[in-house]
Structure formats: C-alpha cells, structure tokens
Amino acid sequence: MPVRQLPPVNDTLEQQQRGWACIWCRTWLPVGLSTDLGQQRVIPETGAAYLWFPRECLNTAACAEREATFR
Numbered sequence: 730m731p732v733r734q735l736p737p738v739n740d741t742l743e744q745q746q747r748g749w750a751c752i753w754c755r756t757w758l759p760v761g762l763s764t765d766l767g768q769q770r771v772i773p774e775t776g777a778a779y780l781w782f783p784r785e786c787l788n789t790a791a792c793a794e795r796e797a798t799f800r
C-alpha cells in the first residue's frame with residue numbers, strides 16, 4: 730500500500746489529530762476499525778513540541794470516494 734504524505738497538522742481537525750476521525754475523509758472511526766498511521770511529532774516555530782495520532786479508514790477505496798466528495 731502506498732504511503733501518502735500526511736496533510737499538515739494545521740489543516741486537520743482536533744478529532745483527526747486524536748485519531749477519532751479519518752485523516753483523509755474525516756469520517757468518524759469505529760474503535761478498532763481503522764489503520765494507525767503512526768505517532769507524529771510536530772515541532773512548531775513557536776511553542777512546545779507535541780504529538781498527534783493520525784488514523785485512516787480500513788476500507789481505503791470507500792475512504793477515497795468520501796474524500797473526493799468532501800474536497
């Protein structure tokens with residue numbers, strides 16, 4: 730599976746940063762039914778470094794369809 734470049738954290742919602750909603754289509758993710766994209770560390774120009782936890786839908790085809798209508 731190709732690894733996509735994650736969107737900038739500033740373009741994402743809090744729910745997406747916490748791994749509650751899909752990073753691509755913003756769909757609410759059922760517990761245990763999503764793919765963990767790995768912990769991301771952000772070092773802002775000002776302020777303290779922090780972590781965020783992007784996740785995506787298990788069904789990437791359906792996800793891409795939703796993303797297409799969303800954008």
Ligand SMILES: [Zn+2]
Pocket residue numbers: 751752753754755756785786792793795
């Ligand atoms: Zn999705």
